[in-house]
Amino acid sequence: MRNHSGHDQADHEGHGGAQPGGLSVSEHGYTLEFDSTILTAGVQPVSFRVIGPDGQAVTEFLSEHDRELHFIAVRRDTAGFQHVHPVMDEKGTWSVELALEPGDWRFFTDIHPVGHDGTMTLGIDVAVAGPYDPRPLPEATGIAHIGEYTVALDGELLPGEPSELTLTVSRNGRPVADLQPYLAAYGHLVALRVGDLGYLHVHPEGEPGDGATAPGPGIAFMAVAPTAGTYRLYLDFQHNDVVRTAEFTVRTATAAPKHAERHHGHHAHH
Incomplete structure (x- = not known):
């Protein structure tokens, strides 16, 4: 990342x-x-x-x-x-x-x-200024709907550990495989920590035109949550010349990823 x-x-x-x-x-x-x-x-x-x-x-x-x-x-x-x-x-x-x-x-x-x-x-x-009616935090879910588009989130956010998050875009039930580049990427992901709005701005693996990165339907990110807690994720993506934003509420997982456990064991052996 x-x-x-x-x-x-x-x-x-x-x-x-x-x-x-x-x-x-x-x-x-x-x-x-x-x-x-x-x-x-x-x-x-x-x-x-x-x-x-x-x-x-x-x-x-x-x-x-x-x-x-x-x-x-x-x-x-x-x-x-x-x-x-x-x-x-x-x-x-x-x-x-x-x-x-x-x-x-x-x-x-x-x-x-x-x-x-x-x-x-x-x-x-x-x-x-004006009358303020705060909205409750949306429930944690792996699916976001934006009109006729659906974005599915796969992967867990881990505190202090890198983890892969894949966001898959579909339209009317069909995978979107022709996402358009937006700001030199197929997607932009912002994560905000609930409570103080601590900010992370990350970008997907690969980039348009690199010969390896497909224009959807999946957009993969490698993310690290600085601490345990609840985060709000906002994915910007462009299709049919319109930029849309998918929103998610995510709580960090508690288990360390398997690759991190193996890595730790390797060092303990040495």
């Missing part, structure tokens, strides 16, 4: 290491700064900047998976998930439209500033 920067997932604390990303508004001298963190409900533009160690808005970022910045918005009760891509002006101000319901939200930015070694995920709390 590789993250935006191309490094192994375990090499970056926000992508499967000891700590998930997005829990801090500032990291390595870079700070997320919004024009306002109190917003009104409805579809509206939001604007923000990434302030660098020199106190100025950063204007140069490396492109990761076809974009210089990936933006995730989700309400604290895990509803309203949106993965969008803002546009930056010449002064370093990013703008994007979001559809916001009343409640407490968390906004995340995946970035790789020029001059910094690797990607980072910054997060900030935003309040959307």
Whole structure:
């Protein structure tokens, strides 16, 4: 599994290491700064900047998976998930439209500033004014329905151990074998830890055009949960020129994977 920067997932604390990303508004001298963190409900533009160690808005970022910045918005009760891509002006101000319901939200930015070694995920709390009716956490299930599409989740999420998750897409009961590339991949998976919204952003094994990765129906991910607990998974995939999102609630398993047990025994022998 590789993250935006191309490094192994375990090499970056926000992508499967000891700590998930997005829990801090500032990291390595870079700070997320919004024009306002109190917003009104409805579809509206939001604007923000990434302030660098020199106190100025950063204007140069490396492109990761076809974009210089990936933006995730989700309400604290895990509803309203949106993965969008803002546009930056010449002064370093990013703008994007979001559809916001009343409640407490968390906004995340995946970035790789020029001059910094690797990607980072910054997060900030935003309040959307209005009557707030929190939604209960959806039940854990291995099936998600999005209109005429169904996505099946196979595999278990393990705390501190790599595990393979395969998400299989079908439409009206028939496997979808012609998924379209979206941001240089056949699928994008975001995992958020329920309770603090600790953030992991992972990508599938292989990539379009590599001669080995099929365009569906299955999309395989190698994921690591930093801790035991409950996670919300959001899969973005594109078919017939439309990007859709499948959502899952997943609880980590307690048993170590068989390959890890063999690996441990091998070292004990030596």
